[in-house]
Amino acid sequence: MKQLLVRRDAITETRIEDVPHDALGAGQVRCKIVRFALTANNVTYAAAGDFLKYWAFFPTTTPGQGLVPVWGVADVVETATTDLALGTRLYGYWPMAEELVMTPQRTSSGTILDAAPHRADLPPVYNRYVVAEPQDADAEGLRALLSPLLATSYLLCDWLEDNAFFGAEQVIIGSSSSKTGLGLCKYLAELTDHPVDIIGLTSPQNAQFVEALGACNEVLTYDALEDLTQKPSVYVDMAGNAEVKSRLHAHLEAVLTQSVAVGTSHWDQFRPVQDLAGPKPQFFFAPAQIQKRRADWGAGEVERRIEAAWTRLAADAASWLTLRHHNGLDAAQGVYDRLARGAADPRDGHVVTLG
Numbered sequence: 001m002k003q004l005l006v007r008r009d010a011i012t013e014t015r016i017e018d019v020p021h022d023a024l025g026a027g028q029v030r031c032k033i034v035r036f037a038l039t040a041n042n043v044t045y046a047a048a049g050d051f052l053k054y055w056a057f058f059p060t061t062t063p064g065q066g067l068v069p070v071w072g073v074a075d076v077v078e079t080a081t082t083d084l085a086l087g088t089r090l091y092g093y094w095p096m097a098e099e100l101v102m103t104p105q106r107t108s109s110g111t112i113l114d115a116a117p118h119r120a121d122l123p124p125v126y127n128r129y130v131v132a133e134p135q136d137a138d139a140e141g142l143r144a145l146l147s148p149l150l151a152t153s154y155l156l157c158d159w160l161e162d163n164a165f166f167g168a169e170q171v172i173i174g175s176s177s178s179k180t181g182l183g184l185c186k187y188l189a190e191l192t193d194h195p196v197d198i199i200g201l202t203s204p205q206n207a208q209f210v211e212a213l214g215a216c217n218e219v220l221t222y223d224a225l226e227d228l229t230q231k232p233s234v235y236v237d238m239a240g241n242a243e244v245k246s247r248l249h250a251h252l253e254a255v256l257t258q259s260v261a262v263g264t265s266h267w268d269q270f271r272p273v274q275d276l277a278g279p280k281p282q283f284f285f286a287p288a289q290i291q292k293r294r295a296d297w298g299a300g301e302v303e304r305r306i307e308a309a310w311t312r313l314a315a316d317a318a319s320w321l322t323l324r325h326h327n328g329l330d331a332a333q334g335v336y337d338r339l340a341r342g343a344a345d346p347r348d349g350h351v352v353t354l355g
Contacts, residue, residue, distance in 0.1 A: 003097035004329050004336070005065040008055060011046040012340045014333050017062065022101045024080045031090065031100050035137065036072025037144035038335045038350045040178055045069050046340070047240075056122060058095035067095035068336070072144040072352075073132055074100065084112065091143065092129035096332060098354055104129075109300065123287040141323055141351030142314055146179065150310035153183025155289045156236065156262065160188075162292075165196050166258040168234040172248070175238035176200030176210050176219070177346040180262065182320070184236060185215035186313055196234075201225060201244070206346055213320060226251050234258045237281070246276060253277035260284050317349075326352045 001021050007013040024030060046068050049055040058067040076088040083104050090112060094100055105115040112129040119127050134140075160171065171188060173181050181200070188198045200216040202209075204223070211219045220227060222244050232255050235248055240261065249256060256278040293302035326335055332352040338344045 001098050002329050003060070003067060003095065004333055005060065005062060006046050006068050006096075006336075008046075008049060008064055008066045011043070011049075012337065014336060015065075016329055016333060017065075019061070021099070024078060024101060025103075027081045027083075028079075028101055028103050029076050029081060029084050030078035031074035031094075031102055032077045033072065033074040033094050033098055033100065033354055034089070035140050035144065035351060035353045036070040036094060036096070037141060038070060038332060038339060038352060039145065039149060040339055040344070041149055041180065042068050042070055042336070043340050044240075053122060057093065057119060057126065058097070058100070059118060067097060069093050069126070070096055070144075071148045073134075073140055089132045089134050090129040091132040093126045096329070096336075098329070102129075125287045125290055137325060137351065137353060138323055141325065141349065142317060144351065145321075145323075145349040146183075146314050146317065147307075147310050149179045150183040150313055151306045152180050152262070152286045154187055154306055154309040155286045156180075156184050156260075156284060157187035157191075158293070159284065159289050160234065160236075161191065161195075162289075163258075166234055168196055168232045168257050170197040170199055170217075170229065170231060170233050172199040172201060172228065172233055172235045173216075173238065174201045174236065174241070174244060174248075176216065177202045177206035178238050179321075179346075179349075181236075181238045182210065182213055182215070182346075183310075183313060185210075185213060187309065189215040199228065201248075209320075209346060228252060230255050232257050234260065236260045236262060236284075238262050245281070249276040249278045258282065320347065321349045322347050324348045324350050326350060328352070328354060 002016055002018050005015050005017050045054040049066055054069055055066040057069050060067055072094055073089055073091050074094055076084050076086055079086055083106055103115045105113045107113050114127050173184055175181050176185055185198050197217040200210045200219040204221045207219055207221050225248055233252050259279050259281040261281045261283045290302055335350045
């Protein structure tokens with residue numbers, strides 16, 4: 001069984017390794033991974049792998065090497081349980097590998113939980129799988145690409161609205177060309193009373209792309225961020241670029257009401273400790289907002305709203321997203337490398353199909 005390993009302390013270094021199949025224990029199934037998406041979000045998983053325990057989901061026996069989680073579909077090809085039949089297709093969280101041995105457990109909501117002991121203390125949202133009908137590569141690829149990223153976008157928008165935008169008059173989105181960033185721009189633009197201005201920050205090469213989305217009131221490049229209007233503001237940072245964050249905090253110090261850390265698409269320019277002007281950045285953890293909304297709205301409602309939200313944006317994805325299909329872990333290695341080096345086109349959505 002092949003797997004794509006990433007060096008945990010140097011995440012641009014990867015290698016493909018052939019390892020023995022894990023034998024099935026009682027109650028387990030073997031899932032053959034069919035298709036998954038690769039985005040800058042997966043690079044964030046690697047960059048924050050130790051801090052947020054992303055490496056813990058799929059432990060390896062190779063010292064210093066980790067398996068980056070990805071979203072996609074897999075088929076049950078061997079079973080030692082009656083809980084899942086052979087041929088069942090599951091959508092959820094997988095390693096960059098050809099297969100995964102799981103310990104499936106059905107939940108009261110009908111989802112499948114991987115009850116492997118090492119996952120017991122990890123966020124439940126990543127441990128749940130849903131039975132999926134097989135679809136064509138485009139449909140499955142679109143779901144794997146957009147469902148997890150736009151779920152984060154929707155939850156961010158909901159969290160900001162739930163907190164009255166922290167008194168801000170504008171929300172500034174760093175790395176607004178990222179799929180999570182553009183999703184947040186679009187969800188904010190959907191709010192009928194337009195409570196805040198939407199400001200997209202991006203690189204010069206991506207500014208035209210963000211402007212064409214039509215969701216932002218203004219698009220600025222990083223070198224022009226000092227042109228930001230000085231009025232009550234929230235900064236939502238998808239990039240993790242320390243230099244950009246420092247300049248923005250200094251420029252808006254007196255009017256910056258909240259600074260939110262979400263991703264590290266600029267992981268190579270990230271510094272965890274900074275002496276920043278203005279408020280201390282708060283990390284946004286999407287599973288926490290899910291738990292809050294489950295309590296507010298009742299079981300299943302937040303999931304229903306997330307599903308409706310990403311499906312709504314995906315309906316016009318062809319206008320801002322080009323699906324790129326790749327075959328095999330060798331191809332995945334090249335895509336991951338381009339994403340990790342920041343060399344991928346934000347218009348592209350990469351989908352990897354395995355053998």
